[in-house]
Amino acid sequence: MKKFESKFNGTLEVGMYKGRKVLDSENANYSFGAAQGVWNETLAQIDLAQVKTVLLFGLGAGSVLDIMRIEFKFKNHITCVEIDPVVIDIAKKEFGVKPSKNLAIECMDAYDYVLGCKNKFDLIIVDISIDYTIPEKILTEKFWKAIVKRGNENGMIAFNALNYGRKIAHIREILKGAGYKYKVKHKVNGTNSIVFASFS
Numbered sequence: 215m216k217k218f219e220s221k222f223n224g225t226l227e228v229g230m231y232k233g234r235k236v237l238d239s240e241n242a243n244y245s246f247g248a249a250q251g252v253w254n255e256t257l258a259q260i261d262l263a264q265v266k267t268v269l270l271f272g273l274g275a276g277s278v279l280d281i282m283r284i285e286f287k288f289k290n291h292i293t294c295v296e297i298d299p300v301v302i303d304i305a306k307k308e309f310g311v312k313p314s315k316n317l318a319i320e321c322m323d324a325y326d327y328v329l330g331c332k333n334k335f336d337l338i339i340v341d342i343s344i345d346y347t348i349p350e351k352i353l354t355e356k357f358w359k360a361i362v363k364r365g366n367e368n369g370m371i372a373f374n375a376l377n378y379g380r381k382i383a384h385i386r387e388i389l390k391g392a393g394y395k396y397k398v399k400h401k402v403n404g405t406n407s408i409v410f411a412s413f414s
Contacts, residue, residue: 215227215228215229215230216228216229216308218300218304219300220298220300220301221300222297222298222300222301222344223239223298223300223301223344223345224239224240224345225239225240226238226239226244226300226301226304227239228275228304228308231243231246231247234246235275235308235309236275237274237275237301237304237305237308237309239344239345239346240345241345241346242343242345242346244274244275244277244301245274245275245276245277245309246275246277246280248403248404248405249274249277250277250280250281251402251403251404251405252374252402252403252405252406252408253277253278253281253341253374254281254285254403255402255403256372256399256402256408256410257278257281257282257285257286257372258286259410260337260370260372262282262286262288262337264336264368265288265290265336265337265370266290266291266336267290267291267292267293267333267334267335267336267337267366268282268288268290268291268292268293268335268336268337268338268339269292269293269295269331269333269335269337269338269339269364270292270293270294270295270339270341271294271295271324271327271328271338271339271340271341271342272295272296272324272339272340272341272342272343272374273294273295273296273301273302273305273311273319274301274305274341275301275304275305275308275309275311276305276309276310276311278339278341279292279294279311279317289316290316291316291317291318292316292317292318293318293320293333293335294317294318294319294320295320295322295324295327296319296320296321297321297322297323297324298321299321302319302321324340324342324352324357325349325351325352325354325357328357328360328361328364329356329357329360331360331364333364334364334365334366334369335364335365335366335369336365336366336368336369336370337369337370337371337372338361338364338365338369338370338371338372339371339372339373340352340361340371340372340373340374341373341374342374343374343376346376348375348376348378353378353381353382353385355384355388358384358385358388358389359388362388362389362392362394365392365394367413368412368413368414369412369413370410370411370412371389371394371409371410371411371412372408372409372410372411373385373408373409373410373411374406374408375398375406375407375408375409376406376407377406377407378407379398379400379407382409385409386409389409389411393413394411394412394413395411395412395413395414396409396410396411397409397410397411398410
């Protein structure tokens with residue numbers, strides 16, 4: 215087991231789970247443990263053949279990238295935004311995640327990124343937590359009103375809402391107001407709630 219100290223995430227650990235290297239915070243799995251099952255189940259419901267561009271908030275050790283690239287053979291461009299340089303360094307050195315022509319990794323706050331972003335995306339994935347807590351500004355109306363503006367026509371949004379079911383009613387209203395059809399699947403892989411929004 216390797217331990218890393220981060221000003222954003224506290225103590226992070228790279229260890230082994232069921233024969234696979236994983237990244238954990240003090241109380242939560244960030245990548246390749248329970249989180250892997252959550253995103254495997256979620257992304258299986260999306261027709262990635264219709265997706266040309268992806269905006270991913272939250273890198274972890276790259277489990278969402280791994281699922282998209284390996285499990286679902288997604289070859290198009292992904293922009294990943296991760297606030298923690300320690301996490302990015304772990305992903306690169308311990309899990310082999312490196313920028314390429316089809317993968318841009320931006321080290322910055324998701325809130326600041328989305329408010330300043332001008333590009334639009336076919337799929338936006340919001341997978342942001344500090345340990346098992348979603349930062350308050352990621353739940354704000356301002357953040358989500360900016361998110362819906364970054365979606366392409368017929369775009370999709372997937373949000374890992376953890377166990378925040380009672381705190382996201384305003385997000386549902388913002389998505390519905392922007393024309394998205396909204397659904398929540400609870401206990402995905404036996405754990406988190408996933409919000410999925412699309413125009414169809």
